Amino acid sequence: MNYDLDMKIRDKMKLSEEKSDYGKSVIEIKDLRKSFGDNHVLNGFNLTLKEGGNLVIMGKSGSGKSVMIKCIVGLVAPDSGSVKILGKEINNLNRKAMDELRLDIGFLFQGSALYDSMTVRENLEFPMRRHKKKLGVGKDTKPLVLEALENVGLAHTIDLMPSELSGGMKRRVALARTLILKPKVILYDEPTSGLDPITSKEIIELMHNVQKRYGTSSLIITHDVDCARVISDRMILLVDGINYAEGTYAELSKSTDPKVEAFFKN
Numbered sequence: 001m002n003y004d005l006d007m008k009i010r011d012k013m014k015l016s017e018e019k020s021d022y023g024k025s026v027i028e029i030k031d032l033r034k035s036f037g038d039n040h041v042l043n044g045f046n047l048t049l050k051e052g053g054n055l056v057i058m059g060k061s062g063s064g065k066s067v068m069i070k071c072i073v074g075l076v077a078p079d080s081g082s083v084k085i086l087g088k089e090i091n092n093l094n095r096k097a098m099d100e101l102r103l104d105i106g107f108l109f110q111g112s113a114l115y116d117s118m119t120v121r122e123n124l125e126f127p128m129r130r131h132k133k134k135l136g137v138g139k140d141t142k143p144l145v146l147e148a149l150e151n152v153g154l155a156h157t158i159d160l161m162p163s164e165l166s167g168g169m170k171r172r173v174a175l176a177r178t179l180i181l182k183p184k185v186i187l188y189d190e191p192t193s194g195l196d197p198i199t200s201k202e203i204i205e206l207m208h209n210v211q212k213r214y215g216t217s218s219l220i221i222t223h224d225v226d227c228a229r230v231i232s233d234r235m236i237l238l239v240d241g242i243n244y245a246e247g248t249y250a251e252l253s254k255s256t257d258p259k260v261e262a263f264f265k266n
């Protein structure tokens with residue numbers, strides 16, 4: 001049963017692989033540097049995410065994966081380097097332009113980061129409130145909220161509080177909250193961490209469904225080798241603040257470089 005699911009996912013992956021060979025870049029990072037005092041986290045990091053692609057970044061804890069993703073969405077200011085999203089250099093954008101661009105970038109935070117004091121429905125309405133006009137949403141947001149929840153199989157949780165959901169359900173609701181703005185690019189920070197293998201597979205399946213349905217491009221940070229194997233069409237290993245190694249899962253998992261091998265040993 002797990003094997004079937006795996007094959008289904010891999011078939012879908014082939015499609016996105018073919019697409020990503022030809023696609024244009026949706027995210028381009030060049031020579032990104034970021035230090036916190038003496039802690040030199042990113043030391044010239046580069047990345048290109050192609051349209052429709054599934055790029056996985058792996059790196060050990062504390063290596064700077066979340067800092068890198070936060071540089072992309074403007075939550076952390078880089079010391080130097082260039083970050084281009086959908087052709088726009090984010091260093092040159094004012095707040096309003098950055099806000100507009102954020103509509104096209106969904107960010108699934110590490111953990112689910114739902115608001116504990118709000119119902120599922122309110123959590124999903126939250127990102128829409130500033131963009132109602134642009135989204136063409138009237139007063140009644142319920143149909144959109146329901147559509148997003150249906151995408152993740154959780155329409156029945158609309159009036160529940162996050163504390164009433166399991167870890168896997170929270171992750172799905174967080175994904176629904178990201179989807180509600182119909183982003184062109186989704187950044188996933190550890191989408192499967194803390195979940196059991198079966199729930200992890202379901203989340204990966206969902207990520208694929210989202211990509212197929214909306215044609216999104218995905219940047220996925222994970223330390224889950226299974227997740228990387230199933231979902232990536234390209235991978236970057238982040239070591240010492242740089243792209244230590246880059247390639248497909250098949251290429252990297254065959255490497256005899258000890259630092260690369262370390263990622264694939266359980």
Ligand SMILES: Nc1ncnc2c1ncn2[C@@H]1O[C@H](COP(=O)(O)OP(=O)(O)OP(=O)(O)O)[C@@H](O)[C@H]1O
Pocket residue numbers: 036039041059060061062063064065066067068110
């Ligand atoms: N706002 C900040 N101020 C100071 N140091 C920070 C800040 N954010 C991150 N760091 C430091 O940057 C380094 C990289 O942190 P980051 O959160 O990117 O790691 P990570 O690769 O995402 O790890 P994990 O796999 O555990 O999530 C760490 O040493 C961390 O202490």
Ligand SMILES: [Mg+2]
Pocket residue numbers: 065066067110189
């Ligand atoms: Mg992190």
